[in-house]
């Protein structure tokens with residue numbers, strides 16, 4: 131209060147003062163002073179409660195006929211004042227106590243929340259900042275691996291993992307060769323499943339699911355290497371982690387990562403991830419990584435290009451009902467544009483992704499399989 135309000139002839143008003151909870155109330159008078167309300171009690175004692183520290187039991191409405199006040203100046207004490215005149219005059223001197231002030235306080239909180247959300251949305255759209263990705267980046271590796279295990283087992287339910295030793299050795303060779311360009315950030319683990327569907331998915335924690343169907347349809351090790359490199363690109367960019375956090379929320383994701391999978395809420399997380407697919411820009415990012423990984427490994431990108439072209443043609447011939455439905459290419463359109471990007475790559479010295487023998491071993495990795503719940 132900087133200026134003293136004019137004296138109001140309606141005061142002092144009658145009031146009832148209680149010194150502490152349970153104490154007997156005392157009758158007195160109250161008036162509105164320059165810096166606070168002045169309470170005069172029998173015996174000549176005067177209490178001054180400054181306007182800034184007054185609290186009203188409920189916001190003082192325009193048509194209030196009484197007020198019940200407490201004060202930070204005298205904790206525990208309370209003051210009851212009857213009379214519309216006092217209530218109205220108090221509202222003027224301590225506007226904080228009005229309904230509108232209470233409404234504004236609440237509004238202000240909502241304003242901040244909305245501003246925060248609007249800021250996030252703007253950041254997402256204008257700057258390409260992805261909150262789910264930055265969350266994913268800060269997850270410990272062991273958590274992402276656990277999320278990867280849960281996603282992989284959900285995704286591959288009912289299919290056996292292929293574990294023929296010679297085939298696995300060839301797969302390790304290929305994975306290591308492709309990982310050279312991945313700057314060692316993520317240790318990749320590729321798992322092949324006996325599954326005629328032609329597909330490959332990246333799941334969290336650098337894990338990749340590859341189907342026997344995809345290996346069968348690949349005509350060269352370079353083709354399989356191209357698809358693998360693309361999926362590794364998704365892994366490097368943490369696309370699976372981000373998609374899961376976006377899809378089911380951080381809470382449910384954390385539950386899986388912390389080992390609480392009994393909730394069942396994420397039983398279909400793998401299916402969800404497989405069905406969702408990624409945005410165009412995420413696919414471009416993965417392709418960009420794929421080309422870099424192939425180049426660092428001295429593997430020609432032509433395999434990836436051939437694969438796009440050939441399988442697109444196959445899909446068109448099979449139609450919607452054909453074996454291609456739900457395949458890698460359902461979540462990876464449009465192949466033509468991507469084949470063009472690959473074909474624009476400058477030539478560089480390259481050698482086959484695998485020797486003929488290792489490639490044959492990889493193609494027959496499903497000679498030996500293991501049930502999902504069988505220990506390693």
Ligand SMILES: [Zn+2]
Nearest residue numbers: 364413416462
């Ligand atoms: Zn992709």
